[in-house]
Amino acid sequence: MSSIRLYEETIYWRMIILLSIFFSGLMVGSVYFALSTNDEDAGIAILIMAIVLAVMATVMLTFSRLSITITGDGVKVGFGRIIKRFPWDAISGCYQDDASAVRYGGYGIKGGKHKGKTRMVFNVTNAPRVVLVVKGAKFDEFVFSTKRPDEVIRIVTSQMKGSDDRPKGL
8 A cells, every 4th residue: 555645635714713712701701800800710711711722622623723634645634633544445435525615614514415325524624525435334425525626536536546556455
């Protein structure tokens, strides 16, 4: 198997930076206010705010970028540490998604049905999507956003055709 990278792309969500700054400012202001009141329950409030801030930061960092990597081994798509990998023998088709972007409800990881097929979607706004028809998964199709769908489809299609010609075990 080859781990040579045939394609690599990362799509960043710039709006999350603004959201992070806004919510961090609110939290810092709330902590400052809680400390200035000399209330004996301020410690609990600060602890709760710190936990909320840590959870929000983790979620925002996870969804701040969508990474796509295509190698000789297969396709890997992920939001932070949430990654889906598909070896070439698990992919039986590839095409550009024709569903409306509104259907997926914005940025993030979604699931649902489209034309009778179960889908898992890794979606970002303002980017077209590619559909991988997959075998051996809990869903029939895996959909992900990319800025260059034609190039992704060309590479995936060529690798799918090439995987039939490769000797097994290499």
